[in-house]
Amino acid sequence: xxxxxxxxxxxxxxxxLVAFVLLVVGGLIIAExxxxxxxxxASAEAVQVDELFKILMALGGSIWLLVQGAxxxxxxxxxxxxxxxxxxxxxxxxxxxxxxxTLIPSITVVILSIISFQVxxxxxxxxxxxxxxxxxxxxxxxxxSYDIPGETQRVNSPVLxxxxxxxxxxxxxxxxxxxxxxxxxxxxxxxxLAGRSTEARFTPxxxxxxxxxxxxxxxxxxxxxxxxxxxxxxxxxxxxxxDEEAFVILNPPDDPAEGGQLLMTAGGVxxxxxxxxxxxLEALGWDAIVAPNLENVADRAATRVPGMEVERxxxxxxxxxxxxxxxxxxxxxxxxxxxDPEEANYMPLDEALNIVAYLCTLTASGESACNxxxxxxMMTNMGMG
Amino acid sequence: MATIxxxxxxxxxxxxxxxxxxxxxxxxxLDHKVIGLQYMxxxxxxxxxxxxxxxxxxxxxxxxxxxxxxxxxxxxxxxxIHGSVMIFLWIIxxxxxxxxxxVPLMLGAxxxxxxxxxxxxxxxxxxxxxxxxxxxxxxxxxxxWTSYPPLSTLFxxxxxxxxxxxxxxxxxxSILGAINFVVTIRNMRPAGMTIWKxxxxxxxxxxxxxxxxLATPFLTGGLTLLILDRTAGTSFFDPGSxxxxxxxxxxxxxxxxxxxxxMILPGFGMVSEVLAVHARKPVFGYRAIGLxxxxxxxxxxxVWAHHMFTSLQPALRIPFMITSMIIAVxxxxxxxxxxxxxxxGKIRFTAAMLFALGxxxxxxxxxxxxxxxxAVPVDIHLHDxxxxxxxxxxxxxxxxxxxxxxGIYHWFPKMTxxxxxxxxxxxxxxxxxxxxxxxFVPQHIAGALGLPRRVAMYDxxxxxxxxxxxLAAFLxxxxxxxxxxxxxxxxxxxxxxxxxxxxGLTLEWATTSPPPPWNFRGDPVPFDDPYGYGSDESGPYLDxxxxxxxxxxxxxGA
Numbered sequence: 001x002x003x004x005x006x007x008x009x010x011x012x013x014x015x016x017l018v019a020f021v022l023l024v025v026g027g028l029i030i031a032e033x034x035x036x037x038x039x040x041x042a043s044a045e046a047v048q049v050d051e052l053f054k055i056l057m058a059l060g061g062s063i064w065l066l067v068q069g070a071x072x073x074x075x076x077x078x079x080x081x082x083x084x085x086x087x088x089x090x091x092x093x094x095x096x097x098x099x100x101x102t103l104i105p106s107i108t109v110v111i112l113s114i115i116s117f118q119v120x121x122x123x124x125x126x127x128x129x130x131x132x133x134x135x136x137x138x139x140x141x142x143x144x145s146y147d148i149p150g151e152t153q154r155v156n157s158p159v160l161x162x163x164x165x166x167x168x169x170x171x172x173x174x175x176x177x178x179x180x181x182x183x184x185x186x187x188x189x190x191x192x193l194a195g196r197s198t199e200a201r202f203t204p205x206x207x208x209x210x211x212x213x214x215x216x217x218x219x220x221x222x223x224x225x226x227x228x229x230x231x232x233x234x235x236x237x238x239x240x241x242x243d244e245e246a247f248v249i250l251n252p253p254d255d256p257a258e259g260g261q262l263l264m265t266a267g268g269v270x271x272x273x274x275x276x277x278x279x280x281l282e283a284l285g286w287d288a289i290v291a292p293n294l295e296n297v298a299d300r301a302a303t304r305v306p307g308m309e310v311e312r313x314x315x316x317x318x319x320x321x322x323x324x325x326x327x328x329x330x331x332x333x334x335x336x337x338x339x340d341p342e343e344a345n346y347m348p349l350d351e352a353l354n355i356v357a358y359l360c361t362l363t364a365s366g367e368s369a370c371n372x373x374x375x376x377x378m379m380t381n382m383g384m385g
Numbered sequence: 386m387a388t389i390x391x392x393x394x395x396x397x398x399x400x401x402x403x404x405x406x407x408x409x410x411x412x413x414x415l416d417h418k419v420i421g422l423q424y425m426x427x428x429x430x431x432x433x434x435x436x437x438x439x440x441x442x443x444x445x446x447x448x449x450x451x452x453x454x455x456x457x458x459x460x461x462x463x464x465x466i467h468g469s470v471m472i473f474l475w476i477i478x479x480x481x482x483x484x485x486x487x488v489p490l491m492l493g494a495x496x497x498x499x500x501x502x503x504x505x506x507x508x509x510x511x512x513x514x515x516x517x518x519x520x521x522x523x524x525x526x527x528x529x530w531t532s533y534p535p536l537s538t539l540f541x542x543x544x545x546x547x548x549x550x551x552x553x554x555x556x557x558x559s560i561l562g563a564i565n566f567v568v569t570i571r572n573m574r575p576a577g578m579t580i581w582k583x584x585x586x587x588x589x590x591x592x593x594x595x596x597x598x599l600a601t602p603f604l605t606g607g608l609t610l611l612i613l614d615r616t617a618g619t620s621f622f623d624p625g626s627x628x629x630x631x632x633x634x635x636x637x638x639x640x641x642x643x644x645x646x647x648m649i650l651p652g653f654g655m656v657s658e659v660l661a662v663h664a665r666k667p668v669f670g671y672r673a674i675g676l677x678x679x680x681x682x683x684x685x686x687x688v689w690a691h692h693m694f695t696s697l698q699p700a701l702r703i704p705f706m707i708t709s710m711i712i713a714v715x716x717x718x719x720x721x722x723x724x725x726x727x728x729x730g731k732i733r734f735t736a737a738m739l740f741a742l743g744x745x746x747x748x749x750x751x752x753x754x755x756x757x758x759x760a761v762p763v764d765i766h767l768h769d770x771x772x773x774x775x776x777x778x779x780x781x782x783x784x785x786x787x788x789x790x791x792g793i794y795h796w797f798p799k800m801t802x803x804x805x806x807x808x809x810x811x812x813x814x815x816x817x818x819x820x821x822x823x824x825f826v827p828q829h830i831a832g833a834l835g836l837p838r839r840v841a842m843y844d845x846x847x848x849x850x851x852x853x854x855x856l857a858a859f860l861x862x863x864x865x866x867x868x869x870x871x872x873x874x875x876x877x878x879x880x881x882x883x884x885x886x887x888x889g890l891t892l893e894w895a896t897t898s899p900p901p902p903w904n905f906r907g908d909p910v911p912f913d914d915p916y917g918y919g920s921d922e923s924g925p926y927l928d929x930x931x932x933x934x935x936x937x938x939x940x941x942g943a
Binding site: 037038039048049052053056059060063064067068070071074075078079080084086087088089090091092093094097098101102105106109110112113116117119120123124176177178180182184185187188189190191193194195196198211213214215216217218219220221222223224226289290330 | 451456457458460461527528529533534535536539540624625628629630631664665666667668669670671672673695696699702703706707710711713714717718720721722724725727728729730731732733734742745746749750753754756757760761762763765766768769770829830833834835837838839840841842843844916917918919920923924
C-alpha cells in the first residue's frame, strides 16, 4: 500500500512539473507573436510598451493554455461513459488548493502593476529640448503648428514633420467635440477634450511616414479623420524639407486666387482651416465626403439661390454655413467669424476674400466665375469690414 | 411571508396548474413566472433586433469604403442603437428574467416580495424600447452607447434625447427590480436555508442587485443632466458655459463599469448550477464562489476610470490600474473553482453543459485581454480600438450570452415541461463557438495593429481581416437562427419531462414542470446541501422527487 502511494504522489509531482514547464514554454512561444500583432515600433516609448506587451502575452498565453488544457483533459478523462448514471466524487473543495490559486494570481497582479508603473513613468517623463507642436483636432481634420529651429517662420500643416531622435510634445486642443490623437506606431494616444488642453509626447526612433488616427467618435466623418507624421532621417533632411515649404509661405502670391489656394493648404493667421476634413477637392488632394463636393463649386454656386451672385453665395457660406444647406447635407460646418481673433473659428476678412477668390476659379471651364475686384465692396454692403 | 401568500386576487392565478400561454405574456400579470418569461421573450425579441443590426454593421465593414450606408451618420446611428439594444434591452433584462423566474423557486417561495412592483418594473421596458427605436427614426443618436458630450449634447439631433429618456426608463426599471431581489432574498428563504446554503445563482443575483441599487442611480442621474443640457439650456457638460465634459465620463462609467458585472454575475451564478448538475459533482469551493461574487461587486465600484485612461488626468491613471488588476483575482478564483467542479466529475455533454464549458474556455481569453487593457501603458495603445471591441464582445458574447444559452437549455424544461432538441443544441453550440472565436479574436489583432473602433471607413490594409470577421459574424447570425428555431419547435414538439429531468438538487426542481401558479404544493423542504451530488443521501432524495413529479406517460413510453 505504502510504496504505491509514494509512487503515486511522486508521479503527481512529476506531472505537475511537466505541466508547468509546458505552460511556461507555451507562453514564451505565444509571446514571440508580439511583433506580428503590433505595428512597427517607431518611438522610444513604443519599444518599452512592446516589452510590457510581450510579458503580458507570455503570462496570458500560459494562463490560457492552463485553462484550455484543464478543460480538454477534464472532458476526455471525466466524461460519463455510456450507461454510467452515477455521480462524481462528493468533494466540496480543498483549502490548500484554493489558497494557492488565490495567492499566485494576487502576487502576479502586484508584479504586473509594478512593471506597468515603471514603464508608465519612463514613457511620460518630460524630455529636454522638445519640439512643441500645437495640435488641433476639428471635425474631421488634424492640423499642426510648430516652430522651425533657427527660423522665425511657423509652419501650419495637416501633416506633422519631425526627425529621428527629436522628442516631440503635442499640446492638444479641439475646435469642437472630443477627439483622440492616436499614432499606432508610436503607441501614443490622448483624448482632445472640449474646454481643456491635454498633452502627449513621444521620441521617434525610426524614419518613415506613420498614420495618425482619430480614436474617439466625433461624428459622421470620424472614420475618415486621419493624417500622418513624417519622421525625417535627421535635422538636416528635416530642414531641407522646410526650405521648400518656406519658400512658398514666405513668398505669398499676389493673385488673390492663388493666395486663397495657399491659405487652404498651408493655413493662415488662425492656423489651418479644417476644410479638408469634410470636403472633396481633387486639386488639393481632399477626398472626404461629409460635406458637399467642391469640384466646380463656382458653377453650382451661380444657380443655387436665384438672383444671388456667386461671390455673395460663397462668402455667406463661409460665415453663415447654415443659411443655404445643400440638400442631403447637415449643418455641420463651423460658423466662422471675423471679429475676435481670440475666439474659436476666427477667419480674418482678407483671408476670406482670398478663399472666395480661389473658390470662384473652381469651374468646369477653369475661368473664374467672379469679378474679384467687386468683393471688398460687397463685404462693405453686407455689413462686413 | 404569509402575508403575501394569503392575499387573494393577486394576479390571475385562479386556474391551478394551467401552463402559461403566449397570450399571457401580453397581459399584466403579478406571477413572477409570467413576468420572468415576459422579460425573456422581450429580450429575445431585442436580441434578434440587435443581432440584425450587427449583421448590417458587418456587411458595411466588408469593404473599406461606405457601401451599405449613405454616410457616416447612418453607420454611427446603427452601432449606437446596436450597442444600446444589446446591453439594455437584451442582456440586462434577460438576466432579470432568469432572476425573476428562478429566485422564488430556488427559495421555495410563492412569489417575489413585491409582485406589483415586479410587474411595473417589467412594463417600463416596452415603452423604453419603443422610445429608443423611435428616436432612431426621428433623427438618430450617433454618439455611441457611451454618448460622450459635447457630441451627444451640442452636436446631436433629437433622437439623442429620446435615447436618453429610454435609458432613463430602463435604469428605473432595473433599480426597482433589484430592490425586489434584495428584499426577496433577504426575507423569503425557507426554514433551514442559511445564506451559506443558498444556491449560487441566488448569491449572484443578490450581488447583482446590490450593484444595481447602488450604481444605477448614477446612470439615471447622469442622464437627467444630459437631458437637461439638451432640452432645458443647462450646461453641466458644456465647457463653453463652465461645464465639464469629463463629468459625464466619470458619472457614466461609475455606473457602466459595475454594469459589466450586472451583465455577467447572474451568468456566473447560472454556470455554477449547470456545471454541478451536469458534471454530477458538488460545486468546488462554494464559499469562495459566493464571496468572490460579493468582492467583485465591491471592487467593481473602484475601477470605473480605467475606461478613461486616455482622457483622465495622468496622475489618476495608476491608482485605477491597480484596482483593475486586483479584480482579476476574484474572477480567477471563480474560473479555477469551476475547473475544480468538473475535475473528477461524470460529465454529461448536454447542450447546456457544452455552453457552460465553452464559456470557461472563451471567458478566460476575455479575462486575459482585460489584463492587457488594465495595464496603463498598453491600454494607451489599445484604448478605443477594435481590441476593445473584441474584448468586450468576448466577455459579453462568449461570457454572458453563452451563459444565457446554457441557462435556457438548462431551465427550458422547467419553464415549459419540454426539453429542447439536443441535436439542434449541439449544432447551435458548434456554430456559435466557431463564430465567436473567429469573429472576436481577429478583432483583437486588428485593433492592436491600428484599427480604431466606431468607424464606417477604414484603412484598406485591414480589408482581409475584416472580411474574416464579417464571415464569422454571419455564421453567428445563422447559429442564432438555429437557436430561435429550436426554441419555437421545442415549445410544441419537445420531449415532455417530469419535475426534475436533470436530477438537480436545488428547489426549483422539486415541483412540477412548469410549476403550478403558487410554485409548490405545500411548503417545500430544501435538500440540506444544494450541491450534494455524490453524497449518500442525494440518490434517495432525487428518486423521491422523481416519483412525486414523474414525466408524463407519453414520454415514459418513448
